[in-house]
Structure formats: C-alpha cells, structure tokens
Amino acid sequence: MTSETELHGPEIDRGADADFDEDDRLHPDFVRAVLDAVEAGDVEEARARVEPLHPADIADLIELTPAEDRAALASAIADRIDGDVLAEMNDWVRDALVDALEPRQIADIAAELDTDDAVAIIEDLDADDQREVLRALDPDDRAAIEEALSYPEESAGRLMQRELIAVPEHWTVGDVLDYLRADDQLTTDFWEVFVVDPSHRPVGTCELSWILRTPRVVAVTDVMKREQTLIPVDMDQEEVALRFQKYALISAAVVDGGGRLVGMITVDDIVHIISQEAGEDALLLSGAGDGDINExxxxxxxxxxxxxxxxxxxxxxxxxxxxxxxxxxxxxxxxxxxxxxxxxxxxxxxxxxxxxxxxxxxxxxxxxxxxxxxxxxxxxxxxxxxxxxxxxxxxxxxxxxxxxxxxxxxxxxxxxxxxxxxxxxxxxxxxxxxxxxxxxxxxxxxxxxxxxxxxxxxxxxxxxxxxxxx
Amino acid sequence: MTSETELHGPEIDRGADADFDEDDRLHPDFVRAVLDAVEAGDVEEARARVEPLHPADIADLIELTPAEDRAALASAIADRIDGDVLAEMNDWVRDALVDALEPRQIADIAAELDTDDAVAIIEDLDADDQREVLRALDPDDRAAIEEALSYPEESAGRLMQRELIAVPEHWTVGDVLDYLRADDQLTTDFWEVFVVDPSHRPVGTCELSWILRTPRVVAVTDVMKREQTLIPVDMDQEEVALRFQKYALISAAVVDGGGRLVGMITVDDIVHIISQEAGEDALLLSGAGDGDINExxxxxxxxxxxxxxxxxxxxxxxxxxxxxxxxxxxxxxxxxxxxxxxxxxxxxxxxxxxxxxxxxxxxxxxxxxxxxxxxxxxxxxxxxxxxxxxxxxxxxxxxxxxxxxxxxxxxxxxxxxxxxxxxxxxxxxxxxxxxxxxxxxxxxxxxxxxxxxxxxxxxxxxxxxxxxxx
Incomplete structure (x- = not known):
C-alpha cells in the first residue's frame, strides 16, 4: 500500500476563488454549471471545470449534487474520483456511490490509500462485497485491512494507519536521516518518528523538527521525548479524541495488549471525530439520531x-x-x-x-x-x-x-x-x-x-x- | 520570546496510571490527597505528588479543586504553574487565577509562551492590568502581543503565533537544513516550512517529512506543495477551524491584506476551537449561553x-x-x-x-x-x-x-x-x-x-x- 501523496507534492490549485461562496463551499452557480454540462452530455466541459479542484472540493461537489444526478456526474468525472475524494466524502454519500462500483474498482481505490482510509470505505460494505474486495487486494494490503476490521467499530484499531516510521533505540540522528532518505517505500506523510525497543515497544517519540535541528551524531534516545501518550488499540474513538485534545498531540502511537507498536493515529483523522462527537450531543438530546442531512x-x-x-x-x-x-x-x-x-x-x-x-x-x-x-x-x-x-x-x-x-x-x-x-x-x-x-x-x-x-x-x-x- | 519546549524534550512522566480514573482525568482520591497535604501545611508532600504530572494534568488538578481551595493549592505548587499549565486551563479558572497574580508575574509567564498562548492569557485582563503586563515585557514580545491584540477577538490574528520558519524560494533543501541546524533562536515546534517570495508572500509549503526525504541539492520549490490554504488574518476562528477540517491541515500560513506572511496557526490550537464550536450549538439551542460549568x-x-x-x-x-x-x-x-x-x-x-x-x-x-x-x-x-x-x-x-x-x-x-x-x-x-x-x-x-x-x-x-x- 503506497501512500497517496507523492514526494513532490501535487501542484494543483484550489480553483478560482469566485467558485466558492462565503462559507468556502462551492458556489451554487458553479455546481449548476457542472451539472448542466453533464446533462448536456458535454463531458469535456464538466471535466475541465472539475480539473483544478482540491479532492475535498470534488467531494463537496458530489455532496451538493441532488442524489438522482450523482451517478451521471460520477461517471462523467470518474477519473478524478480517487481515494482522496472518497476519504473526504460524507459517509452516506460515499456509501451510495461505492455501492454502485464493482468490487474490483473498490479494491483499486483502496490499494492507493492508507489503511485507515481504506478501512473507512470497506467497513460499510455488506459481507459479500467486503469478501470480494478483500480477495481482489494484494496479500499485504488484505492482511492489514483484515486486521483493522478485526477491531471493534469506532475503536483506535479502525482509525490507525499501519504506515509509520519506527526506529531502534541504538540509532543516531544520522542513522534516522540516512534511513529516511534511502528507502523510498516508506510513507511520506508523518510528523513524528517512534523509537522502539527490541520487542517493538515504543520508548519515545521524536518530532521531525527536533531531528532536523540536532547534529547527526546525537543518539535518538537523547532527542526523543520519553513522555508519550500511548493509545490502546481497543480504545473508543471518543476517548482517543479527548486525549489528542488534552495533550495537544499531532500523532500518537497505538499499542496492542502487549504494549507493542501496531499503528499510528494522526490528528487530521481526529479532527473529524472531535467535531462529530461534540456536535452529536445537540442531535442526540433532541432525539434526531445521527442527524446527518445526507442520511x-x-x-x-x-x-x-x-x-x-x-x-x-x-x-x-x-x-x-x-x-x-x-x-x-x-x-x-x-x-x-x-x-x-x-x-x-x-x-x-x-x-x-x-x-x-x-x-x-x-x-x-x-x-x-x-x-x-x-x-x-x-x-x-x-x-x-x-x-x-x-x-x-x-x-x-x-x-x-x-x-x-x-x-x-x-x-x-x-x-x-x-x-x-x-x-x-x-x-x-x-x-x-x-x-x-x-x-x-x-x-x-x-x-x-x-x-x-x-x-x-x-x-x-x-x-x-x-x-x-x- | 523563546519556545517553551526544549530541544531535548522534557523527560517527565505522566504520573502513575492509578492516579487516573476511567475518563483519563485525575482520580478523586489523588485530588483529595493533594488537597489534604496542602491543608495540613505539608507543602513538600503536595509538591512531590504534583511533580510527575503533565502540564495538562496540573491544569486539571486546579480545575477539579473547589474554587475556595484553589488559591492555597496554587501557592503551594507555584513553581509548577507555568505558561504551559495556564495554556491548558479552562478560561474561567485561569482568569480567576491570573487575577490573583501581579502583572510582573504574568509578564514572566507570558514571555515563556508562543504569541497565541500569551495573547490568550493577556486578552482577558482588564485594561489597566493589560497595560502593566505589556510594559513589563521586553520590546519584541510587547510588539508581537500588541499587534495580536489589534485584531478582532476570535479572529485568526489572535490565534496565530509569530514563531514560524519561512525560507526564500531560491534555497535548496540543503540550505534549509543548514539554516535549521545553525540558528538555535528558531522555534522548535513546527511541522511545515513556508516558502516565501521577496515580498514575503507565501508561494508554497513543505512538510518536514518531504524535506527529510529529499536530497540536499533539490530546490525547495521542487519539493513544496504550491496548493496552499492561506488564512486571512481577520478570518473568524470558526471558519479557520472548518478549513483545517476540510483540507486536513496540520498548520497553515496566515496572511495580511497584502498577502504577506504574518503568522502560522497549528492544528493543536484548532482542536479546542473545533470542539468548542461544535459543542456550543447544543448549549445555545437550549439557551444555556456558554454553558461552561466553571462559569x-x-x-x-x-x-x-x-x-x-x-x-x-x-x-x-x-x-x-x-x-x-x-x-x-x-x-x-x-x-x-x-x-x-x-x-x-x-x-x-x-x-x-x-x-x-x-x-x-x-x-x-x-x-x-x-x-x-x-x-x-x-x-x-x-x-x-x-x-x-x-x-x-x-x-x-x-x-x-x-x-x-x-x-x-x-x-x-x-x-x-x-x-x-x-x-x-x-x-x-x-x-x-x-x-x-x-x-x-x-x-x-x-x-x-x-x-x-x-x-x-x-x-x-x-x-x-x-x-x-x-
């Protein structure tokens, strides 16, 4: 499973500011123009308009499209609906869209994603489709996703990604730098390096900025912070979110029952949960359930x-x-x-x-x-x-x-x-x-x-x- | 204003797990034991118990202490109540505590903090105290805080910190690495480096992991992501929070009316706002105002x-x-x-x-x-x-x-x-x-x-x- 962001970040633009309304959502006129183009069969025009958008905005476009027109839009701009777009999409809208895809297509999309995003897409499929998608994945990806699915819903195990950087405690800062430069199979999106003991238990965490600012000869154990907030793999996501908030974490190591490092949760996956958990109380108090307008x-x-x-x-x-x-x-x-x-x-x-x-x-x-x-x-x-x-x-x-x-x-x-x-x-x-x-x-x-x-x-x-x- | 975290992270522990209850808050018995020690005049015992705690947990301890006992506790463990603790504390509890301090003491604490945290403490003081604290600060810190206070409340200008890393576009990755290693006055907590043009307008952003994984000779403009989410300095904090969520940002450049880089907002300052803004709807809908139990x-x-x-x-x-x-x-x-x-x-x-x-x-x-x-x-x-x-x-x-x-x-x-x-x-x-x-x-x-x-x-x-x- 390779990470979705290339080393040399994508040089796409967010689209012209005129396409956005005062809430930073796509302007109704823009949505209308794209849908008109799709309806008129002018796929080129629709694609040209969608081309400069950020994945989060393509997800928005699909959400803002009336449910009955989504299939036509999705097939017109199919080449832009990748894993990043699906990961940003409202759960209900995504489920409806994914249901329309073949298991083979879903597997291709899942293979591009980090485990947590792939799991978010696969966990909502019905059992048969889930089996078919898993069969279509390559063995490493399949094993990682099957393991994630073995943890309870809404637990740290579902949220975490397996892609992380862990280094042994006897390394120096120079060793870490050489390792990061040499292996281009490594994930590119990480904010901290975890230092582990021989049984793969985390002993400390280094922010990347500390590694960057320390001479090569210094041992990582002298740079790292020993005070860590470790997340048990079965912890409920609401508690995970509260820990991230309380200790102002950017990323955190997830450990199994034996204290071994099994994954990493990053704050960008947590902000959605913080917002959702904090917002759902108003909905629950009124008896409106999930209260998602896309339900x-x-x-x-x-x-x-x-x-x-x-x-x-x-x-x-x-x-x-x-x-x-x-x-x-x-x-x-x-x-x-x-x-x-x-x-x-x-x-x-x-x-x-x-x-x-x-x-x-x-x-x-x-x-x-x-x-x-x-x-x-x-x-x-x-x-x-x-x-x-x-x-x-x-x-x-x-x-x-x-x-x-x-x-x-x-x-x-x-x-x-x-x-x-x-x-x-x-x-x-x-x-x-x-x-x-x-x-x-x-x-x-x-x-x-x-x-x-x-x-x-x-x-x-x-x-x-x-x-x-x- | 130097950053509060030393390069070699503090090696404190979070305290024994037995001191925490199932919600990861301090156990009532622990709180009771500390307060009993304070009441008995056994300052040594109180300090020894508080010693291993994380700043966020010291803030908790003070919040969980009945209002009438807080002053006694605070004076017993005064040496541990630093800027980090105040930054983590509930607004109402902090205001009451800060009101009890001399302007000189507040200035000492503010000088340790990043601008955003210092502003959070100073903005709630009454006008006279604010003037006195500002006078007690050294000129650089004073200028930065006065500028922040000139922006509207709850705007990006109040949230941002001035401490950031900005590099010119003609630099290579090697130049950036040398710069970061050479100057130990630089902030240590940053996740991205901003690339700016000669008029100090941001042209791109580099995640630190990309810099770490790229050969020294490559130009930063070839590593950076040109697609950026820039935050206008007068944007309301709720909109800032929504942008961080939508585009899964870790940090973002704040720009003035002329598009020049004036500060940086990091996601750890945003998670509190996301939680607060999402949670306040239930309170507002019921007509309970802020609804903070410490009010x-x-x-x-x-x-x-x-x-x-x-x-x-x-x-x-x-x-x-x-x-x-x-x-x-x-x-x-x-x-x-x-x-x-x-x-x-x-x-x-x-x-x-x-x-x-x-x-x-x-x-x-x-x-x-x-x-x-x-x-x-x-x-x-x-x-x-x-x-x-x-x-x-x-x-x-x-x-x-x-x-x-x-x-x-x-x-x-x-x-x-x-x-x-x-x-x-x-x-x-x-x-x-x-x-x-x-x-x-x-x-x-x-x-x-x-x-x-x-x-x-x-x-x-x-x-x-x-x-x-x-």
Missing part, C-alpha cells in the same frame, strides 16, 4: 419517530395527571390556559441544565471529584432563575386577572418546577453516566416528563389545596 | 434567565390562544388534558428538525445549492412522523374515551402540528442564517412558540369547528 429519509424517520413515540408516552403520563384535576379546571377554566406556562418554562430550564451537564460530562469536565459541587451550583442557578421567573409571572397574573391569590399560586408553582427542573437536569444525566449509558441519548425524555408532570401537578395541586377555586 | 454562578444566571423570560413570553402567547377557547374547554374538560400532548410532541419534532438544520449549517453541509432539497427532505420526514404519531394517538384516544370523533380531531391536529414543526424547524434557522444571525441562538424560541401556539390553535379550533363539543 436516507427512511433512516431519519426511523431514528426520529422512536423518540417522538417515547415523548408521546411521557405526554400521556402528564395528561393523566391533568385528568385528576378535571373538577378544579371545570370550576376555573383559566387554569387550563395557565398550566402550560408552568410546564413549558420548567421544561426549558431543565433543558438548559441538561445541555450544560451533558457537555461537561462529554468533555470530562465533570468527574467524580466535582459532582457534588456541580449539583450545588446548578441548584443555586435554579433558585435564582426560579425566583426571578416566579416574581415576573406572579405579578403579571395577579394584575391581569385582578387575582393576587392566583398570582401567588402560579409564582410558587413556577419556583418549585424550576427547582425540580434544575435537579432533574443534572441528576438524570449523571445517573445515566453512572449506569454506563450515554447521557445525551435518553435524558431529554426523563427530564421533560418530570417537568411536565410536576408542573401540572404542583400548579393544579396548589390551586386546589389553596382554596383558590371556589 | 461564575451569576454569569450563568444572567445568560439563562434571559431565555427563560423569552420562553415565558412565548408561553404567554400560547396561553392567550387557549383563553379564546375557554367556552369549548368548559364544555369538555378532557380537551385541557389532551392539548399539551399536541403541543409537546410537536415541539419535540420541531426541535429534532432544528438540531439537524443548525448542525448542517454549522458544518457547511447545508448551502444555497441544496436548501430546497433539504426543506423537501424535512417535510417528507415530518409527513411520515406526523402520520405515524397521528394514527397512534388517534386510535389510543378513540378507544380510551370511546369517542372516535375525539380520536380523529387529535390525530388530525397532531399531523398538522408535526408538519408545521418540520417547516418551522428548517425555515427559522435558514432565515436567521440568511439575516447573518447565529441560527443556534434564537431559533428555539421561535420554533417552540410556533409549535405551542399552533398545537393549541389547531386542536382546540378543530374540536370547536368539528362540532365535537356539543
């Missing part, structure tokens, strides 16, 4: 409807609480108009606390060392918010309905529900985390159920108990 | 109560709609118990669409080229979701209340409200984006208002119009 409609429907049905269930629970107070409402219908305010603002306060807590858990800001402090902090904020909102709504309702007692009841109910919301917003995700469940996934349903039910219960209950209703 | 309670209160008051306003609007139907509700009180279901599930469906749309806008997946397609896609999902939920709730209500007409009314209202939710969930953020407002910030309020008001209006309106209420 097929049926998959999005399935992901979302599950949560709507769960939400329907919690709404029914809240609804049965209201039915217990039908007598009260019948005597004073305005309570029906006011009760959604108590439930709704409480729900919003709960969602705020929930979003903060889930984010703090995801970034490892909230740990067992500061849990108690964080709960106290959220309660303090809830008390301040609750008091403020209670006073505002209490005064407004007192004046508007000329009924101070109604104002006191709604104000008190609001304060209680915002406190309950604060407590639920921090305790529900903490409990789920303790139970090893993803706090972003199911928390919303529990918190909304709590704030809805408690909002109705406290408000209607107080209205009944206080003698407000005749 | 002072008063600031969190102020950020959140604004949105609760906005939410209160929208709830009042929905409430006035209900009051229009008081006559209907008085005749059939069960409508009061059912109406929150229509509003609530609609709200949830709207939030799902909203989260997906905001994420797609933030990652530049949704552009003018595919807006229409995305709206159609969301409506298709809303139709499927709406039909499913309508059938479920319609049948349940028909059977439970033995009233098929009530089932049809609530089913129809639910379908309508989920369609409205889908439309609002995609159009509200798109409109805000078109108006150059951040779609994550105010969308929730508009969408919730729509789904609440329309939910009540359609359900109670249908109940009245259909003759359901006798």
């Amino acid at each position: 097929p409609v049926r998959d999005s429907y399935k992901a979302r409807v599950r949560w709507l049905i769960a939400n329907l269930g919690t709404a029914l629970v809240a609804s049965t609480i209201i039915t217990q107070f039908e007598g009260t409402i019948a005597k004073m219908v305005v309570l029906a108009a006011l009760m959604p305010i108590v439930a709704g603002v409480g729900g919003n306060a709960g969602t705020q606390t929930l979003a903060v807590t889930v984010r703090a858990l995801a970034t490892n800001q909230l740990t067992r060392s500061n849990t108690l402090w964080a709960v106290r902090r959220e309660l303090a904020i809830a008390l301040m918010n609750g008091a403020t909102i209670a006073v505002v709504i209490g005064i407004a309702v007192s004046l508007f309905f000329a009924n101070p007692k109604l104002g006191v009841v709604i104000g008190t109910a609001m304060l209680c529900n915002i406190l309950i919301a604060g407590l639920a917003g921090v305790l529900v995700p903490l409990t789920l985390e303790r139970l090893k469940a993803d706090p972003a996934i199911a928390s919303s349903v529990f918190v909304t159920m709590t704030t809805d039910s408690m909002g109705f219960l406290v408000f209607l209950g107080l209205a009944t108990a206080s003698g407000l209703v005749g | 002072p309670v008063r600031d969190s209160y102020k950020a959140r109560v604004r949105w609760l008051i906005a939410n209160l306003g929208t709830a009042l609007v929905a409430s006035t709609i209900i009051t229009q139907f008081e006559g209907t509700i008085a005749k059939m009180v069960v409508l009061a118990a059912l109406m929150p279901i229509v509003a609530g599930v609609g709200g949830n469906a709207g939030t799902q669409t909203l989260a997906v749309t905001v994420r797609a806008l933030a990652t530049n997946q949704l552009t003018r080229s595919n807006t229409l397609w995305a709206v159609r896609r969301e409506l298709a999902i809303a139709l499927m979701n709406g039909a499913t939920i309508a059938v479920v709730i319609g049948i349940a209500v028909s059977l439970f209340f033995a009233n098929p007409k009530l089932g049809v009314v609530i089913g129809t209202a639910m379908l309508c409200n989920i369609l409205i939710a889908g439309l609002a969930g995609v159009l509200v953020p798109l409109t805000l984006e078109r108006l150059k407002a951040d779609p994550a910030i105010a969308s929730s309020v508009f969408v919730t208002m729509t789904t609440d008001s329309m939910g009540f209006l359609v359900f109670l309106g249908l109940a009245t119009a259909s003759g359901l209420v006798g």
Whole structure:
C-alpha cells in the first residue's frame, strides 16, 4: 500500500476563488454549471471545470449534487474520483456511490490509500462485497485491512494507519536521516518518528523538527521525548479524541495488549471525530439520531419517530395527571390556559441544565471529584432563575386577572418546577453516566416528563389545596 | 520570546496510571490527597505528588479543586504553574487565577509562551492590568502581543503565533537544513516550512517529512506543495477551524491584506476551537449561553434567565390562544388534558428538525445549492412522523374515551402540528442564517412558540369547528 501523496507534492490549485461562496463551499452557480454540462452530455466541459479542484472540493461537489444526478456526474468525472475524494466524502454519500462500483474498482481505490482510509470505505460494505474486495487486494494490503476490521467499530484499531516510521533505540540522528532518505517505500506523510525497543515497544517519540535541528551524531534516545501518550488499540474513538485534545498531540502511537507498536493515529483523522462527537450531543438530546442531512429519509424517520413515540408516552403520563384535576379546571377554566406556562418554562430550564451537564460530562469536565459541587451550583442557578421567573409571572397574573391569590399560586408553582427542573437536569444525566449509558441519548425524555408532570401537578395541586377555586 | 519546549524534550512522566480514573482525568482520591497535604501545611508532600504530572494534568488538578481551595493549592505548587499549565486551563479558572497574580508575574509567564498562548492569557485582563503586563515585557514580545491584540477577538490574528520558519524560494533543501541546524533562536515546534517570495508572500509549503526525504541539492520549490490554504488574518476562528477540517491541515500560513506572511496557526490550537464550536450549538439551542460549568454562578444566571423570560413570553402567547377557547374547554374538560400532548410532541419534532438544520449549517453541509432539497427532505420526514404519531394517538384516544370523533380531531391536529414543526424547524434557522444571525441562538424560541401556539390553535379550533363539543 503506497501512500497517496507523492514526494513532490501535487501542484494543483484550489480553483478560482469566485467558485466558492462565503462559507468556502462551492458556489451554487458553479455546481449548476457542472451539472448542466453533464446533462448536456458535454463531458469535456464538466471535466475541465472539475480539473483544478482540491479532492475535498470534488467531494463537496458530489455532496451538493441532488442524489438522482450523482451517478451521471460520477461517471462523467470518474477519473478524478480517487481515494482522496472518497476519504473526504460524507459517509452516506460515499456509501451510495461505492455501492454502485464493482468490487474490483473498490479494491483499486483502496490499494492507493492508507489503511485507515481504506478501512473507512470497506467497513460499510455488506459481507459479500467486503469478501470480494478483500480477495481482489494484494496479500499485504488484505492482511492489514483484515486486521483493522478485526477491531471493534469506532475503536483506535479502525482509525490507525499501519504506515509509520519506527526506529531502534541504538540509532543516531544520522542513522534516522540516512534511513529516511534511502528507502523510498516508506510513507511520506508523518510528523513524528517512534523509537522502539527490541520487542517493538515504543520508548519515545521524536518530532521531525527536533531531528532536523540536532547534529547527526546525537543518539535518538537523547532527542526523543520519553513522555508519550500511548493509545490502546481497543480504545473508543471518543476517548482517543479527548486525549489528542488534552495533550495537544499531532500523532500518537497505538499499542496492542502487549504494549507493542501496531499503528499510528494522526490528528487530521481526529479532527473529524472531535467535531462529530461534540456536535452529536445537540442531535442526540433532541432525539434526531445521527442527524446527518445526507442520511436516507427512511433512516431519519426511523431514528426520529422512536423518540417522538417515547415523548408521546411521557405526554400521556402528564395528561393523566391533568385528568385528576378535571373538577378544579371545570370550576376555573383559566387554569387550563395557565398550566402550560408552568410546564413549558420548567421544561426549558431543565433543558438548559441538561445541555450544560451533558457537555461537561462529554468533555470530562465533570468527574467524580466535582459532582457534588456541580449539583450545588446548578441548584443555586435554579433558585435564582426560579425566583426571578416566579416574581415576573406572579405579578403579571395577579394584575391581569385582578387575582393576587392566583398570582401567588402560579409564582410558587413556577419556583418549585424550576427547582425540580434544575435537579432533574443534572441528576438524570449523571445517573445515566453512572449506569454506563450515554447521557445525551435518553435524558431529554426523563427530564421533560418530570417537568411536565410536576408542573401540572404542583400548579393544579396548589390551586386546589389553596382554596383558590371556589 | 523563546519556545517553551526544549530541544531535548522534557523527560517527565505522566504520573502513575492509578492516579487516573476511567475518563483519563485525575482520580478523586489523588485530588483529595493533594488537597489534604496542602491543608495540613505539608507543602513538600503536595509538591512531590504534583511533580510527575503533565502540564495538562496540573491544569486539571486546579480545575477539579473547589474554587475556595484553589488559591492555597496554587501557592503551594507555584513553581509548577507555568505558561504551559495556564495554556491548558479552562478560561474561567485561569482568569480567576491570573487575577490573583501581579502583572510582573504574568509578564514572566507570558514571555515563556508562543504569541497565541500569551495573547490568550493577556486578552482577558482588564485594561489597566493589560497595560502593566505589556510594559513589563521586553520590546519584541510587547510588539508581537500588541499587534495580536489589534485584531478582532476570535479572529485568526489572535490565534496565530509569530514563531514560524519561512525560507526564500531560491534555497535548496540543503540550505534549509543548514539554516535549521545553525540558528538555535528558531522555534522548535513546527511541522511545515513556508516558502516565501521577496515580498514575503507565501508561494508554497513543505512538510518536514518531504524535506527529510529529499536530497540536499533539490530546490525547495521542487519539493513544496504550491496548493496552499492561506488564512486571512481577520478570518473568524470558526471558519479557520472548518478549513483545517476540510483540507486536513496540520498548520497553515496566515496572511495580511497584502498577502504577506504574518503568522502560522497549528492544528493543536484548532482542536479546542473545533470542539468548542461544535459543542456550543447544543448549549445555545437550549439557551444555556456558554454553558461552561466553571462559569461564575451569576454569569450563568444572567445568560439563562434571559431565555427563560423569552420562553415565558412565548408561553404567554400560547396561553392567550387557549383563553379564546375557554367556552369549548368548559364544555369538555378532557380537551385541557389532551392539548399539551399536541403541543409537546410537536415541539419535540420541531426541535429534532432544528438540531439537524443548525448542525448542517454549522458544518457547511447545508448551502444555497441544496436548501430546497433539504426543506423537501424535512417535510417528507415530518409527513411520515406526523402520520405515524397521528394514527397512534388517534386510535389510543378513540378507544380510551370511546369517542372516535375525539380520536380523529387529535390525530388530525397532531399531523398538522408535526408538519408545521418540520417547516418551522428548517425555515427559522435558514432565515436567521440568511439575516447573518447565529441560527443556534434564537431559533428555539421561535420554533417552540410556533409549535405551542399552533398545537393549541389547531386542536382546540378543530374540536370547536368539528362540532365535537356539543
């Protein structure tokens, strides 16, 4: 498997700036022009326009093309759709495109790529296609990819590339330089050199800049940094991403159970994961699943409807609480108009606390060392918010309905529900985390159920108990 | 300003693994042990425990320490709290700590750091302290930091470091190697060398690995990659982060209005921004502001109560709609118990669409080229979701209340409200984006208002119009 970048970097340009919009994405007019050319059968024109684009922009072009026109575009510019383009492409769009290719073609593309990029393409194929692609690869590539596929999905083993530079500890800087110059089979894209002991265990890491700035006679063990962040091959990609962030890593050695160096992960493969993991919390909290706009409609429907049905269930629970107070409402219908305010603002306060807590858990800001402090902090904020909102709504309702007692009841109910919301917003995700469940996934349903039910219960209950209703 | 990493990397260890919990954060027992030592006045013991830690972990230790104990801890281990530790620390915790230092001490710390890290510490000081710190710096450092501070907050100019390697285009690889070896004032942490023309405009970039693997006699212009992603000095950090992601960059040249090289941004400074920008959408959507658990309670209160008051306003609007139907509700009180279901599930469906749309806008997946397609896609999902939920709730209500007409009314209202939710969930953020407002910030309020008001209006309106209420 040779690396995709030639030693003398490609001298392509990014295309004219006029082809890009203010978000640095391809301009709609450019996309339109290419698609018009394809539709008119003018393949030469389409190719000429795509020629100067960076692989990431060709991937963009295909993503921005309506799904039904992608096949025609892809066949027109087939010679430019190489591994680099596929590696940059949205997962869903790539899967659809790869499904249209022959296993032989996929194998040719995979052979050009580093293991991690090849695995990303092959892992999503169905079992039969996967076998055929693997059979079409040469034995070395096949072995590397089969090994990668043996690690769990979303683990370091899937992310890492086998192409790396490892040198023995007795070498000097000069030895390293000679080795790098002499062997042109080596990978060209690396940022650090790993120093290993005779059993291939990493003992240190040298940044290339240190090697460049050190006299040839110095031993690599005197240049290298012994403090290393080693990534176990079965570590979850989210934890890998957090380590890269925490220790500001450019690349890191991946080790097997015996501590032996088996691969390397580089930061450019991690930035996508950092963005994805950080962004998915908003989607999970809302119950929108993956939330990728390129996901097929049926998959999005399935992901979302599950949560709507769960939400329907919690709404029914809240609804049965209201039915217990039908007598009260019948005597004073305005309570029906006011009760959604108590439930709704409480729900919003709960969602705020929930979003903060889930984010703090995801970034490892909230740990067992500061849990108690964080709960106290959220309660303090809830008390301040609750008091403020209670006073505002209490005064407004007192004046508007000329009924101070109604104002006191709604104000008190609001304060209680915002406190309950604060407590639920921090305790529900903490409990789920303790139970090893993803706090972003199911928390919303529990918190909304709590704030809805408690909002109705406290408000209607107080209205009944206080003698407000005749 | 010399770089903080010595040429011969520091040989410190990360501390014993037993000191870390399953999230790779310091173990509560470890934190407790250090704090106990500080409290007991056993400074030696505290220092001995902190000694083997990585700067990022010392930053963690201070973050995990309750706010009231931080000053005592900081003074006990003052000699280990250097620029690296401050650079890794949470903004709020760092500000509080820096506020306790003398300007002279801050200047000493800033002088050790690369410009970007020094700026991060100095930019948050109040104007008087900032002036004093700048005065205490030596003239070169002062000029570099003053220049950085002249760029807008959150722009490339604040993020970049001035420490970089730039070489003229007529040099050979050998010239570059000799230059790097000869001048020990140069920065040691760099991953690429920038090639510039006589007016200091970047013409190409060389990865260090290419330089290492090329014979000395080759011209740098034959090794370098001419295709470069140049970052304008006033570009917003979010756009910078997206470029790093899109083009898988390790470092990038920053240029001024005249296209001249003025600095370099490296990916390790970007990963924090990618994570922050991607994670903040969940917080903004919920109206939780920055949502950092280290933010002072008063600031969190102020950020959140604004949105609760906005939410209160929208709830009042929905409430006035209900009051229009008081006559209907008085005749059939069960409508009061059912109406929150229509509003609530609609709200949830709207939030799902909203989260997906905001994420797609933030990652530049949704552009003018595919807006229409995305709206159609969301409506298709809303139709499927709406039909499913309508059938479920319609049948349940028909059977439970033995009233098929009530089932049809609530089913129809639910379908309508989920369609409205889908439309609002995609159009509200798109409109805000078109108006150059951040779609994550105010969308929730508009969408919730729509789904609440329309939910009540359609359900109670249908109940009245259909003759359901006798």
